[in-house]
Amino acid sequence: MNNKENFVNKLRSSGLRPTKQRIEICKALYDREKTFHFTIMDLAKILKRKSREKISLATIYNTVFAFKKKNYLKEISINKNKSYFDTNVSSHHHFFNESSNELIDLKKSDVGRVNIKRKIPGKKIKSVEVLVRISD
Amino acid sequence: MNNKENFVNKLRSSGLRPTKQRIEICKALYDREKTFHFTIMDLAKILKRKSREKISLATIYNTVFAFKKKNYLKEISINKNKSYFDTNVSSHHHFFNESSNELIDLKKSDVGRVNIKRKIPGKKIKSVEVLVRISD
DNA sequence: CACTACTTTAGAATCATTATAAAGTAGAAA
DNA sequence: TTTCTACTTTATAATGATTCTAAAGTAGTG
Ligand SMILES: [Mn+2]
Ligand SMILES: [Mn+2]
Ligand SMILES: [Zn+2]
Ligand SMILES: [Zn+2]
Numbered sequence: 001m002n003n004k005e006n007f008v009n010k011l012r013s014s015g016l017r018p019t020k021q022r023i024e025i026c027k028a029l030y031d032r033e034k035t036f037h038f039t040i041m042d043l044a045k046i047l048k049r050k051s052r053e054k055i056s057l058a059t060i061y062n063t064v065f066a067f068k069k070k071n072y073l074k075e076i077s078i079n080k081n082k083s084y085f086d087t088n089v090s091s092h093h094h095f096f097n098e099s100s101n102e103l104i105d106l107k108k109s110d111v112g113r114v115n116i117k118r119k120i121p122g123k124k125i126k127s128v129e130v131l132v133r134i135s136d
Numbered sequence: 137m138n139n140k141e142n143f144v145n146k147l148r149s150s151g152l153r154p155t156k157q158r159i160e161i162c163k164a165l166y167d168r169e170k171t172f173h174f175t176i177m178d179l180a181k182i183l184k185r186k187s188r189e190k191i192s193l194a195t196i197y198n199t200v201f202a203f204k205k206k207n208y209l210k211e212i213s214i215n216k217n218k219s220y221f222d223t224n225v226s227s228h229h230h231f232f233n234e235s236s237n238e239l240i241d242l243k244k245s246d247v248g249r250v251n252i253k254r255k256i257p258g259k260k261i262k263s264v265e266v267l268v269r270i271s272d
Numbered sequence: 273c274a275c276t277a278c279t280t281t282a283g284a285a286t287c288a289t290t291a292t293a294a295a296g297t298a299g300a301a302a
Numbered sequence: 303t304t305t306c307t308a309c310t311t312t313a314t315a316a317t318g319a320t321t322c323t324a325a326a327g328t329a330g331t332g
Contacts, residue, residue: 017278017329040319056281061320075216080289081319083216095256106254115248116268120231120240126269132252133262153298153309176288192312197289216320217288 014070024051025063029073035088037076037103040064043085076103078131093130106132150206160187161199165209171224173212173239176200179221212239214267229266242268 007026011018028046029036038046040060047055064085067073076084078096084103093106114128143162147154164182165172174182176196183191200221203209212220214232220239229242250264 019279019328021280058282058321059280062280077213077215079213080211080216080219083319095259097256097259098262099259104256106252110252110254112251112253113248114250114266116242116246116266117248118231118242118246120233120270123231123233123235123270123272126234126271128266128268130250130252130264130266132264134256134259135262136259155297155310157311194290194313195311198311219288 014072016066016070020053021055021059022063024053024055025060025067029067029087035086035105037084037086039082039084078103091127091129093132095132095134098133098135106130146208150208152202152206156189157191157195158199160189160191161196161203165203165223168223171222171241173220173222173241175218175220214239227263227265229268231268231270234269234271242266 004023004027007023007030008018011022011026016022024047025043028043028050029038040057043064044057044060047060064073068075068085071089072087074086074089076086076094078084082101086103088105092108093111095104095106096102097104111130114130116125116128140159140163143159143166144154147158147162152158160183161179164179164186165174176193179200180193180196183196200209204211204221207225208223210222210225212222212230214220218237222239222241224241228244229247231240231242232238233240247266250266252261252264
Protein backbone atom coordinates (compact mmCIF):
# COMPACT_ATOMS: atom_id res chain seq x y z
CA MET A 1 0.00 0.00 0.00
CA ASN A 2 2.50 2.62 1.14
CA ASN A 3 5.16 1.51 -1.26
CA LYS A 4 8.03 3.48 -2.59
CA GLU A 5 6.04 4.72 -5.58
CA ASN A 6 3.48 6.31 -3.26
CA PHE A 7 6.12 8.08 -1.26
CA VAL A 8 7.75 9.41 -4.42
CA ASN A 9 4.43 10.77 -5.62
CA LYS A 10 3.53 12.26 -2.30
CA LEU A 11 6.87 13.97 -1.97
CA ARG A 12 6.84 15.24 -5.53
CA SER A 13 3.31 16.55 -5.24
CA SER A 14 4.36 18.44 -2.12
CA GLY A 15 7.24 20.15 -3.87
CA LEU A 16 9.79 18.00 -2.04
CA ARG A 17 12.27 16.16 -4.23
CA PRO A 18 12.09 12.44 -3.62
CA THR A 19 15.66 11.88 -2.56
CA LYS A 20 16.73 8.48 -1.31
CA GLN A 21 17.10 9.88 2.19
CA ARG A 22 13.54 11.20 2.24
CA ILE A 23 12.19 7.94 0.88
CA GLU A 24 14.02 5.98 3.57
CA ILE A 25 12.58 8.30 6.20
CA CYS A 26 9.08 7.90 4.74
CA LYS A 27 9.41 4.14 4.95
CA ALA A 28 10.53 4.32 8.56
CA LEU A 29 7.68 6.64 9.47
CA TYR A 30 4.71 5.58 7.40
CA ASP A 31 5.31 1.97 6.43
CA ARG A 32 3.64 0.69 9.56
CA GLU A 33 0.21 -0.27 10.71
CA LYS A 34 -0.20 1.96 13.72
CA THR A 35 0.40 5.58 14.51
CA PHE A 36 4.05 6.15 15.24
CA HIS A 37 5.16 8.44 18.07
CA PHE A 38 8.88 9.14 18.12
CA THR A 39 11.66 11.49 19.06
CA ILE A 40 14.33 12.62 16.61
CA MET A 41 16.77 10.33 18.38
CA ASP A 42 14.39 7.35 18.12
CA LEU A 43 14.13 7.96 14.41
CA ALA A 44 17.87 8.36 14.02
CA LYS A 45 18.45 5.00 15.71
CA ILE A 46 15.85 3.24 13.57
CA LEU A 47 17.37 4.64 10.40
CA LYS A 48 20.80 3.60 11.51
CA ARG A 49 19.58 0.03 11.93
CA LYS A 50 17.27 -0.27 8.97
CA SER A 51 18.87 1.81 6.32
CA ARG A 52 21.90 0.65 4.40
CA GLU A 53 23.42 4.08 3.84
CA LYS A 54 23.98 6.55 6.59
CA ILE A 55 21.63 9.51 6.80
CA SER A 56 23.12 12.49 8.58
CA LEU A 57 21.45 13.85 11.68
CA ALA A 58 21.12 17.23 9.95
CA THR A 59 19.05 15.60 7.22
CA ILE A 60 16.85 13.86 9.75
CA TYR A 61 16.14 17.19 11.42
CA ASN A 62 15.61 18.90 8.05
CA THR A 63 13.24 16.22 6.87
CA VAL A 64 11.21 15.93 10.03
CA PHE A 65 10.68 19.68 10.08
CA ALA A 66 9.91 19.74 6.35
CA PHE A 67 7.28 17.04 6.95
CA LYS A 68 5.91 18.92 9.92
CA LYS A 69 5.56 22.04 7.78
CA LYS A 70 3.69 20.03 5.14
CA ASN A 71 1.47 18.67 7.88
CA TYR A 72 2.66 15.09 7.48
CA LEU A 73 3.86 15.10 11.06
CA LYS A 74 2.61 16.74 14.23
CA GLU A 75 4.78 17.77 17.14
CA ILE A 76 3.67 16.84 20.67
CA SER A 77 5.08 18.43 23.83
CA ILE A 78 5.14 16.19 26.84
CA ASN A 79 8.23 17.23 28.67
CA LYS A 80 11.06 19.60 28.14
CA ASN A 81 13.80 17.13 27.35
CA LYS A 82 12.05 15.13 24.66
CA SER A 83 10.09 16.48 21.76
CA TYR A 84 7.78 13.87 20.26
CA PHE A 85 6.48 13.70 16.72
CA ASP A 86 3.34 11.91 15.69
CA THR A 87 2.34 10.40 12.35
CA ASN A 88 -1.27 11.00 13.34
CA VAL A 89 -1.64 14.66 12.39
CA SER A 90 -5.28 15.04 13.36
CA SER A 91 -6.20 16.82 16.57
CA HIS A 92 -6.43 14.01 19.09
CA HIS A 93 -5.91 13.03 22.71
CA HIS A 94 -3.20 10.93 24.31
CA PHE A 95 -2.30 8.67 27.11
CA PHE A 96 1.26 9.23 28.24
CA ASN A 97 2.72 6.28 30.08
CA GLU A 98 5.12 7.80 32.57
CA SER A 99 6.65 4.42 33.33
CA SER A 100 7.75 3.77 29.76
CA ASN A 101 7.67 7.32 28.35
CA GLU A 102 5.30 6.11 25.67
CA LEU A 103 2.47 7.94 23.95
CA ILE A 104 -0.77 6.16 23.03
CA ASP A 105 -3.47 7.69 20.87
CA LEU A 106 -6.95 8.01 22.24
CA LYS A 107 -9.79 7.87 19.78
CA LYS A 108 -12.49 10.53 19.82
CA SER A 109 -14.87 7.96 21.23
CA ASP A 110 -12.46 7.15 24.09
CA VAL A 111 -13.01 10.61 25.55
CA GLY A 112 -16.38 12.22 26.06
CA ARG A 113 -16.86 15.60 24.44
CA VAL A 114 -14.71 18.26 26.08
CA ASN A 115 -16.79 21.34 26.59
CA ILE A 116 -14.86 24.58 26.99
CA LYS A 117 -17.29 26.97 28.60
CA ARG A 118 -15.06 29.96 29.01
CA LYS A 119 -14.33 32.28 26.12
CA ILE A 120 -11.54 34.80 25.79
CA PRO A 121 -12.79 37.87 23.91
CA GLY A 122 -11.10 38.28 20.55
CA LYS A 123 -9.40 34.88 20.66
CA LYS A 124 -10.25 31.80 18.68
CA ILE A 125 -9.81 28.23 19.83
CA LYS A 126 -7.24 26.43 17.69
CA SER A 127 -7.31 23.03 19.35
CA VAL A 128 -8.48 21.23 22.46
CA GLU A 129 -6.31 18.30 23.44
CA VAL A 130 -6.35 16.10 26.50
CA LEU A 131 -3.28 14.50 27.99
CA VAL A 132 -3.90 11.61 30.37
CA ARG A 133 -0.85 10.65 32.35
CA ILE A 134 -0.78 7.02 33.40
CA SER A 135 1.69 4.77 35.17
CA ASP A 136 1.98 1.31 36.65
CA MET B 137 -0.35 37.95 54.04
CA ASN B 138 2.52 36.17 52.35
CA ASN B 139 5.12 38.10 54.23
CA LYS B 140 8.69 37.21 54.83
CA GLU B 141 7.87 35.44 58.10
CA ASN B 142 5.56 33.03 56.29
CA PHE B 143 8.15 32.21 53.70
CA VAL B 144 10.76 31.55 56.37
CA ASN B 145 8.41 29.21 58.18
CA LYS B 146 7.34 27.42 55.06
CA LEU B 147 10.92 26.88 53.94
CA ARG B 148 12.06 25.75 57.36
CA SER B 149 9.17 23.35 57.77
CA SER B 150 10.08 21.85 54.39
CA GLY B 151 13.65 21.22 55.41
CA LEU B 152 14.90 24.05 53.20
CA ARG B 153 17.07 26.63 54.88
CA PRO B 154 15.56 30.08 54.52
CA THR B 155 18.43 31.76 52.75
CA LYS B 156 18.05 35.30 51.48
CA GLN B 157 18.08 34.00 47.90
CA ARG B 158 15.22 31.60 48.55
CA ILE B 159 13.22 34.27 50.32
CA GLU B 160 13.69 36.66 47.42
CA ILE B 161 12.55 33.93 45.04
CA CYS B 162 9.53 33.19 47.23
CA LYS B 163 8.57 36.86 47.11
CA ALA B 164 8.87 36.95 43.35
CA LEU B 165 6.81 33.80 42.94
CA TYR B 166 4.17 33.89 45.66
CA ASP B 167 3.75 37.51 46.64
CA ARG B 168 1.13 38.09 43.97
CA GLU B 169 -2.60 37.86 43.61
CA LYS B 170 -2.90 35.53 40.65
CA THR B 171 -1.34 32.28 39.59
CA PHE B 172 2.05 32.93 38.08
CA HIS B 173 3.20 31.06 34.98
CA PHE B 174 6.83 31.60 34.12
CA THR B 175 9.96 30.27 32.52
CA ILE B 176 13.30 30.18 34.30
CA MET B 177 14.42 33.10 32.16
CA ASP B 178 11.31 35.11 33.06
CA LEU B 179 12.09 34.56 36.71
CA ALA B 180 15.74 35.42 36.26
CA LYS B 181 14.81 38.74 34.65
CA ILE B 182 12.30 39.58 37.37
CA LEU B 183 14.85 38.85 40.08
CA LYS B 184 17.44 40.94 38.30
CA ARG B 185 15.06 43.90 38.32
CA LYS B 186 13.48 43.50 41.73
CA SER B 187 16.21 42.12 43.87
CA ARG B 188 19.02 44.27 45.15
CA GLU B 189 21.65 41.53 45.24
CA LYS B 190 22.38 39.33 42.32
CA ILE B 191 21.12 35.75 42.48
CA SER B 192 23.07 33.39 40.28
CA LEU B 193 21.31 31.49 37.55
CA ALA B 194 22.49 28.22 39.14
CA THR B 195 20.65 29.14 42.32
CA ILE B 196 17.52 30.00 40.40
CA TYR B 197 17.58 26.58 38.76
CA ASN B 198 18.37 24.87 42.06
CA THR B 199 15.58 26.65 43.88
CA VAL B 200 12.93 26.18 41.23
CA PHE B 201 13.64 22.45 41.14
CA ALA B 202 13.77 22.24 44.91
CA PHE B 203 10.35 23.92 45.03
CA LYS B 204 9.05 21.60 42.32
CA LYS B 205 10.21 18.60 44.34
CA LYS B 206 8.41 19.97 47.42
CA ASN B 207 5.33 20.46 45.26
CA TYR B 208 5.36 24.24 45.57
CA LEU B 209 5.69 24.53 41.82
CA LYS B 210 4.38 22.49 38.93
CA GLU B 211 6.08 22.15 35.58
CA ILE B 212 4.01 22.54 32.41
CA SER B 213 5.17 21.41 28.97
CA ILE B 214 3.86 23.43 26.10
CA ASN B 215 6.64 23.37 23.60
CA LYS B 216 10.14 22.10 23.44
CA ASN B 217 12.01 25.36 23.72
CA LYS B 218 10.30 26.77 26.80
CA SER B 219 9.55 24.97 30.00
CA TYR B 220 6.91 26.71 32.07
CA PHE B 221 6.41 26.56 35.79
CA ASP B 222 3.16 27.26 37.55
CA THR B 223 2.48 28.44 41.08
CA ASN B 224 -0.87 26.67 40.87
CA VAL B 225 0.17 23.13 41.72
CA SER B 226 -3.28 21.56 41.53
CA SER B 227 -4.22 19.50 38.52
CA HIS B 228 -5.88 22.00 36.20
CA HIS B 229 -6.48 22.97 32.59
CA HIS B 230 -5.01 25.78 30.54
CA PHE B 231 -5.52 28.10 27.68
CA PHE B 232 -2.29 28.69 25.82
CA ASN B 233 -2.31 31.90 23.81
CA GLU B 234 -0.13 31.17 20.83
CA SER B 235 0.03 34.83 19.88
CA SER B 236 1.56 35.94 23.17
CA ASN B 237 2.96 32.61 24.42
CA GLU B 238 0.93 33.07 27.60
CA LEU B 239 -0.68 30.46 29.81
CA ILE B 240 -4.05 31.11 31.44
CA ASP B 241 -5.59 28.86 34.08
CA LEU B 242 -8.98 27.39 33.47
CA LYS B 243 -11.12 26.69 36.48
CA LYS B 244 -12.76 23.29 36.93
CA SER B 245 -16.09 24.90 36.14
CA ASP B 246 -14.73 26.36 32.89
CA VAL B 247 -14.45 22.87 31.44
CA GLY B 248 -17.13 20.20 31.57
CA ARG B 249 -16.15 16.94 33.14
CA VAL B 250 -13.64 15.06 30.99
CA ASN B 251 -14.66 11.45 30.83
CA ILE B 252 -11.92 8.99 29.90
CA LYS B 253 -13.75 5.86 28.77
CA ARG B 254 -10.78 3.75 27.79
CA LYS B 255 -8.74 1.92 30.40
CA ILE B 256 -5.28 0.46 30.03
CA PRO B 257 -5.03 -2.78 32.02
CA GLY B 258 -2.61 -2.52 34.91
CA LYS B 259 -2.18 1.24 34.56
CA LYS B 260 -3.53 3.95 36.80
CA ILE B 261 -4.53 7.44 35.70
CA LYS B 262 -2.29 10.06 37.31
CA SER B 263 -3.82 13.19 35.82
CA VAL B 264 -6.13 14.40 33.10
CA GLU B 265 -5.31 17.83 31.77
CA VAL B 266 -6.71 19.79 28.88
CA LEU B 267 -4.71 22.25 26.82
CA VAL B 268 -6.73 24.68 24.75
CA ARG B 269 -4.66 26.52 22.20
CA ILE B 270 -5.99 29.93 21.30
CA SER B 271 -4.83 32.80 19.12
CA ASP B 272 -6.01 36.12 17.73
C1' DC C 273 24.83 17.10 -21.64
C1' DA C 274 24.51 21.53 -19.13
C1' DC C 275 22.37 24.21 -15.87
C1' DT C 276 20.25 25.51 -11.61
C1' DA C 277 17.79 25.20 -7.57
C1' DC C 278 17.28 22.11 -4.09
C1' DT C 279 19.41 18.83 -0.90
C1' DT C 280 22.72 16.56 1.94
C1' DT C 281 26.48 16.68 4.85
C1' DA C 282 30.30 17.38 8.32
C1' DG C 283 31.39 20.17 11.40
C1' DA C 284 30.93 24.44 14.04
C1' DA C 285 28.00 27.42 16.76
C1' DT C 286 24.41 28.18 19.95
C1' DC C 287 21.96 27.98 24.04
C1' DA C 288 19.35 25.98 27.78
C1' DT C 289 20.38 23.01 31.27
C1' DT C 290 23.36 20.30 34.35
C1' DA C 291 27.63 19.30 36.75
C1' DT C 292 31.73 20.67 39.43
C1' DA C 293 34.13 22.22 43.09
C1' DA C 294 35.43 25.98 45.92
C1' DA C 295 33.79 29.62 49.08
C1' DG C 296 30.00 31.05 52.11
C1' DT C 297 26.30 30.39 55.60
C1' DA C 298 22.53 28.50 58.73
C1' DG C 299 21.64 25.95 62.48
C1' DA C 300 23.07 23.05 66.16
C1' DA C 301 26.15 21.97 69.68
C1' DA C 302 29.72 23.09 72.78
C1' DT D 303 30.04 33.13 71.55
C1' DT D 304 32.66 29.90 69.16
C1' DT D 305 32.99 25.78 66.65
C1' DC D 306 31.49 22.48 63.62
C1' DT D 307 29.18 20.55 59.81
C1' DA D 308 25.96 19.91 56.38
C1' DC D 309 23.65 22.66 53.33
C1' DT D 310 23.79 26.41 49.95
C1' DT D 311 25.48 29.58 46.61
C1' DT D 312 28.35 30.71 43.01
C1' DA D 313 31.41 31.06 38.94
C1' DT D 314 32.62 28.38 35.62
C1' DA D 315 32.94 24.35 32.75
C1' DA D 316 30.62 20.51 30.54
C1' DT D 317 26.85 18.61 28.18
C1' DG D 318 23.74 17.71 24.66
C1' DA D 319 19.99 18.79 21.70
C1' DT D 320 19.16 21.79 18.09
C1' DT D 321 20.45 25.12 14.54
C1' DC D 322 23.65 27.16 11.39
C1' DT D 323 27.17 27.25 7.70
C1' DA D 324 29.14 26.50 3.62
C1' DA D 325 30.82 23.20 0.53
C1' DA D 326 29.80 19.05 -2.22
C1' DG D 327 26.17 16.33 -4.36
C1' DT D 328 21.83 15.57 -7.00
C1' DA D 329 17.04 15.90 -9.19
C1' DG D 330 14.70 17.78 -12.64
C1' DT D 331 14.59 20.71 -16.78
C1' DG D 332 15.68 21.75 -21.38
MN1 LIG E 1 7.33 16.73 33.83
MN1 LIG F 1 4.52 23.36 18.74
ZN1 LIG G 1 -0.87 10.66 18.68
ZN1 LIG H 1 -1.76 26.98 35.59
